[in-house]
Amino acid sequence: QVQLVESGGGLVQAGDSLRLSCAASGRTFSTYAISWFRQAPGKEREIVAALGWSGANTYYADSVKGRFTISRDNAKSTVFLQMNSLKPEDTAVYYCAARTQTYRWLGDPSGYAYWGQGTQVTVSS
DSSP: OOEEEEEOOEEEETTOOEEEEEEEESTTGGGSOEEEEEEOTTSOOEEEEEEOTTSOOEEEOTTTTTTEEEEEEGGGTEEEEEEOSOOGGGOEEEEEEEEOOTTSOTTOGGGEEEEOOOEEEEEEO
């Protein structure tokens, strides 16, 4: 079992940066691929970035490529999402999740059994 807790969200202006953290508990954390999703009001939850258990393989949604960077520190059981050049359309609740069903598409939320509670990111124009 893995428990995830996000932090680092807030209210910023367009062009600013934020760094989200996802702190995990559970001895098996380092064996899971971790993804960041986001959900804006009235929209479906969408994948933003993903990182393999070793940190070697990454995925980014087209909308955040070149602006967001996902990383992990397995020794500290933490995954980070560095968000630069933020835009108003990045406004959403951001969730980290541990992938448990690898046969599902990376961006399918049903492939993730463990989720954090979410952290709000609001970008003003």
